[in-house]
Amino acid sequence: MLMHRHALNEISATEITRRIAAGEITAEAVVDACLERIATREPSVHAFANLDPALARRRARELDRAPWRGPLHGVPIGVKDVLDTADLPTEMGSPIYRGYQPSADSAVVALARAAGAIILGKTVTAEFAGMAPGPTANPHNPAHTPGGSSSGSGAAVADFMVPAALGTQTGGSILRPASYCGIIGYKPSFGAFNRAGLKLAAESLDTIGLLARSLDDVELFTAVLLSRQPAPPRVLESAPRVGLCRTSLWDHAQPGTVAAIEEAVKRLNAAGAHIRDITLPGSFAGLKTAARESINCYERSKSLAPEWQSHRELLSGQMQHCISKGLEMRYEDYLAAIRLGETCRAQLDSVFDGLDVLLTPCTNGEAPVGLAHTGDPGFQAIWTILHVPAMSLPTHRGSTGLPVGIQLIAPKHKDEHLFACARWIWRRLGPQ
Amino acid sequence: MLMHRHALNEISATEITRRIAAGEITAEAVVDACLERIATREPSVHAFANLDPALARRRARELDRAPWRGPLHGVPIGVKDVLDTADLPTEMGSPIYRGYQPSADSAVVALARAAGAIILGKTVTAEFAGMAPGPTANPHNPAHTPGGSSSGSGAAVADFMVPAALGTQTGGSILRPASYCGIIGYKPSFGAFNRAGLKLAAESLDTIGLLARSLDDVELFTAVLLSRQPAPPRVLESAPRVGLCRTSLWDHAQPGTVAAIEEAVKRLNAAGAHIRDITLPGSFAGLKTAARESINCYERSKSLAPEWQSHRELLSGQMQHCISKGLEMRYEDYLAAIRLGETCRAQLDSVFDGLDVLLTPCTNGEAPVGLAHTGDPGFQAIWTILHVPAMSLPTHRGSTGLPVGIQLIAPKHKDEHLFACARWIWRRLGPQ
Numbered sequence: 001m002l003m004h005r006h007a008l009n010e011i012s013a014t015e016i017t018r019r020i021a022a023g024e025i026t027a028e029a030v031v032d033a034c035l036e037r038i039a040t041r042e043p044s045v046h047a048f049a050n051l052d053p054a055l056a057r058r059r060a061r062e063l064d065r066a067p068w069r070g071p072l073h074g075v076p077i078g079v080k081d082v083l084d085t086a087d088l089p090t091e092m093g094s095p096i097y098r099g100y101q102p103s104a105d106s107a108v109v110a111l112a113r114a115a116g117a118i119i120l121g122k123t124v125t126a127e128f129a130g131m132a133p134g135p136t137a138n139p140h141n142p143a144h145t146p147g148g149s150s151s152g153s154g155a156a157v158a159d160f161m162v163p164a165a166l167g168t169q170t171g172g173s174i175l176r177p178a179s180y181c182g183i184i185g186y187k188p189s190f191g192a193f194n195r196a197g198l199k200l201a202a203e204s205l206d207t208i209g210l211l212a213r214s215l216d217d218v219e220l221f222t223a224v225l226l227s228r229q230p231a232p233p234r235v236l237e238s239a240p241r242v243g244l245c246r247t248s249l250w251d252h253a254q255p256g257t258v259a260a261i262e263e264a265v266k267r268l269n270a271a272g273a274h275i276r277d278i279t280l281p282g283s284f285a286g287l288k289t290a291a292r293e294s295i296n297c298y299e300r301s302k303s304l305a306p307e308w309q310s311h312r313e314l315l316s317g318q319m320q321h322c323i324s325k326g327l328e329m330r331y332e333d334y335l336a337a338i339r340l341g342e343t344c345r346a347q348l349d350s351v352f353d354g355l356d357v358l359l360t361p362c363t364n365g366e367a368p369v370g371l372a373h374t375g376d377p378g379f380q381a382i383w384t385i386l387h388v389p390a391m392s393l394p395t396h397r398g399s400t401g402l403p404v405g406i407q408l409i410a411p412k413h414k415d416e417h418l419f420a421c422a423r424w425i426w427r428r429l430g431p432q
Numbered sequence: 433m434l435m436h437r438h439a440l441n442e443i444s445a446t447e448i449t450r451r452i453a454a455g456e457i458t459a460e461a462v463v464d465a466c467l468e469r470i471a472t473r474e475p476s477v478h479a480f481a482n483l484d485p486a487l488a489r490r491r492a493r494e495l496d497r498a499p500w501r502g503p504l505h506g507v508p509i510g511v512k513d514v515l516d517t518a519d520l521p522t523e524m525g526s527p528i529y530r531g532y533q534p535s536a537d538s539a540v541v542a543l544a545r546a547a548g549a550i551i552l553g554k555t556v557t558a559e560f561a562g563m564a565p566g567p568t569a570n571p572h573n574p575a576h577t578p579g580g581s582s583s584g585s586g587a588a589v590a591d592f593m594v595p596a597a598l599g600t601q602t603g604g605s606i607l608r609p610a611s612y613c614g615i616i617g618y619k620p621s622f623g624a625f626n627r628a629g630l631k632l633a634a635e636s637l638d639t640i641g642l643l644a645r646s647l648d649d650v651e652l653f654t655a656v657l658l659s660r661q662p663a664p665p666r667v668l669e670s671a672p673r674v675g676l677c678r679t680s681l682w683d684h685a686q687p688g689t690v691a692a693i694e695e696a697v698k699r700l701n702a703a704g705a706h707i708r709d710i711t712l713p714g715s716f717a718g719l720k721t722a723a724r725e726s727i728n729c730y731e732r733s734k735s736l737a738p739e740w741q742s743h744r745e746l747l748s749g750q751m752q753h754c755i756s757k758g759l760e761m762r763y764e765d766y767l768a769a770i771r772l773g774e775t776c777r778a779q780l781d782s783v784f785d786g787l788d789v790l791l792t793p794c795t796n797g798e799a800p801v802g803l804a805h806t807g808d809p810g811f812q813a814i815w816t817i818l819h820v821p822a823m824s825l826p827t828h829r830g831s832t833g834l835p836v837g838i839q840l841i842a843p844k845h846k847d848e849h850l851f852a853c854a855r856w857i858w859r860r861l862g863p864q
Contacts, residue, residue, distance in 0.1 A: 302657075
């Protein structure tokens with residue numbers, strides 16, 4: 001019995017909902033298994049900012065008595081603590097919002113709930129999805145960062161506390177924790193998942209996405225959040241045409257990332273993928289600075305104007321610095337960064353010419369030691385500003401034994417094609 | 433004395449703040465004059481959803497005692513009731529949010545407040561900035577709509593209750609009330625004014641903007657909301673090159689609008705403007721339907737998912753219809769609408785080739801009779817989805833005696849150039 005219950009926190013959302021529908025398991029048993037795992041592991045992982053076990057069990061029992069609600073019936077999920085929840089506080093990783101209780105769910109939470117999901121808890125976020133990290137540790141080694149800012153979502157999913165979690169990415173806040181924690185991260189095309197009820201950080205970049213352990217679950221949640229019928233996964237008719245894109249940041253790639261990319265290329269080549277090197281147009285080299293230095297700080301200095309005016313002393317030094325920089329920035333410099341993003345987006349058609357997907361580094365390497373920083377967002381951030389769908393796959397481990405992922409990129413709005421390519425690649429590179 | 437106080441509610445924000453700085457008037461006297469006007473006129477205009485005269489007077493007295501706070505020191509403004517305010521309820525034009533008190537200001541409110549503005553009151557919005565209209569009447573004739581969804585902002589500014597107000601435009605919700613009420617409406621380039629703390633309607637369209645009676649005020653508020661130093665207005669070095677753009681909706685233009693456009697062309701020609709007819713590419717004809725039918729309903733069905741799940745019976749029939757349509761819409765059809773917007777945006781460079789600004793109808797005609805509908809958003813909505821800056825100028829009156837404006841459009845991010853062109857044109861077409 002113990003083994004069986006333990007296993008329930010390890011299965012996918014897809015399997016949970018299938019087995020509940022078949023009457024083999026109950027939502028309550030799944031929630032119990034997740035809560036048991038959390039009770040054991042949370043003291044060293046610190047993935048959750050707020051957890052209400054009694055509420056989660058009550059919701060599970062309600063679902064067990066209720067008619068079939070939808071494709072997430074009985075699935076417990078984690079929700080990054082910058083997304084409003086009507087029945088759990090939303091603290092934004094900031095003392096300013098300690099105990100803050102929103103009056104309504106965010107859009108994505110409402111959509112997941114309506115499909116039968118159980119909001120198990122709010123996961124730790126770095127301050128306002130970007131600055132001072134929370135207490136979360138990497139579940140593979142608590143001396144290392146889990147990445148951020150969706151730190152708790154990454155750690156909770158990797159540590160089998162929930163099958164999937166909602167995250168947000170302004171720089172690299174979904175794919176970096178996914179890579180560091182050894183799970184799948186998915187940042188959709190900009191605008192795909194609705195942002196109502198999200199605390200905005202830098203609104204021309206903020207993208208809601210998913211952290212999960214299976215591609216099936218990524219597709220299942222995506223269907224729910226877009227109000228589509230879940231459909232069987234699309235399968236590529238032939239081997240994908242892959243652009244190997246080292247980017248201008250390649251010099252920052254550490255041995256773990258270099259090895260992951262090279263090994264991935266070798267195995268995909270052997271499996272019949274058509275791989276060729278591609279070089280991004282020169283203007284793309286400015287994207288990281290444009291996104292991180294200009295747009296991020298300028299837009300935060302506006303979106304956090306209320307907190308800056310009323311609670312400046314409760315913002316971290318790092319956040320105060322970013323906002324000051326944003327306030328002092330010449331508007332022309334901000335506009336130049338916005339325009340660079342627009343220009344590069346317009347050039348993407350030619351980048352993708354004859355290609356299905358790009359293969360590119362996800363993080364500089366494995367998760368660095370220490371919890372004071374969540375790692376370098378460079379390799380993720382350039383795709384965030386390009387508004388293209390991005391996915392990290394947990395394909396490799398570095399010399400430290402910690403995970404290091406690869407990143408796949410598809411053209412904007414071609415998220416379904418990204419899924420199909422990711423499946424093909426995952427079958428060749430994933431755990432055999 | 434009475435005349436003097438009465439006049440204070442008629443002067444511009446620019447003049448208010450200049451005269452307060454010069455020690456000629458007090459913020460309290462300005463607020464008193466506005467409140468007196470409101471007390472007289474509000475019973476027939478119904479511009480405000482929430483008003484707290486005692487609070488506004490207290491804030492004014494605080495400012496009168498405080499050091500110079502910023503370029504809006506002592507200026508009372510109206511704020512559309514979909515923008516969060518920490519000290520006034522934010523009711524969204526919906527019974528679901530009756531009495532709802534946000535915990536913090538929206539970004540634009542915080543920025544205006546930090547510059548010294550006094551939030552005089554929350555202005556009536558149609559339900560969630562889009563559907564069932566509120567009680568506001570057109571101040572020129574209470575049997576006619578003031579337009580919407582920024583109904584209260586348009587009416588309050590036109591009726592001299594406040595010098596300026598914040599509004600939002602998803603279809604035509606700033607420029608239509610501006611045109612119907614005979615004031616200036618300004619919708620900036622998409623994304624210019626930060627949306628943190630705005631209740632999202634359709635987030636790929638929602639744009640925060642301004643309603644005011646003077647171009648100086650539009651520029652003053654714009655500087656504040658972008659954290660720029662207010663600067664003397666730019667002046668065109670030569671007469672503007674104007675593209676007369678009737679659009680594919682020209683058949684909907686009523687005599688008042690046709691006369692306004694024709695008369696404007698005649699006078700601008702006489703004044704030396706270089707005017708030529710331009711025809712939008714054929715694909716642009718689909719923009720109105722894409723924006724209004726597809727994007728608006730699909731995105732609302734997501735952003736209002738929490739309300740749909742928890743308070744469906746409190747949504748208007750019109751809103752329920754729109755959300756149902758959005759939920760049932762094929763995702764591919766939504767994406768096609770999004771892509772049409774992207775395609776047309778990419779074609780705008782060639783549309784503007786050799787032109788400074790487009791002159792185009794703003795509304796079908798004067799404000800229609802009745803308060804049950806706020807008029808047709810077609811002429812405004814096609815520019816909203818194009819993300820370009822748009823401004824209406826209150827240049828004309830129709831045969832009913834009600835105002836009818838013209839609309840000016842500039843390329844994305846060229847808002848300053850739009851201001852310069854608008855000044856040139858306003859000097860020729862505005863009240864002599």
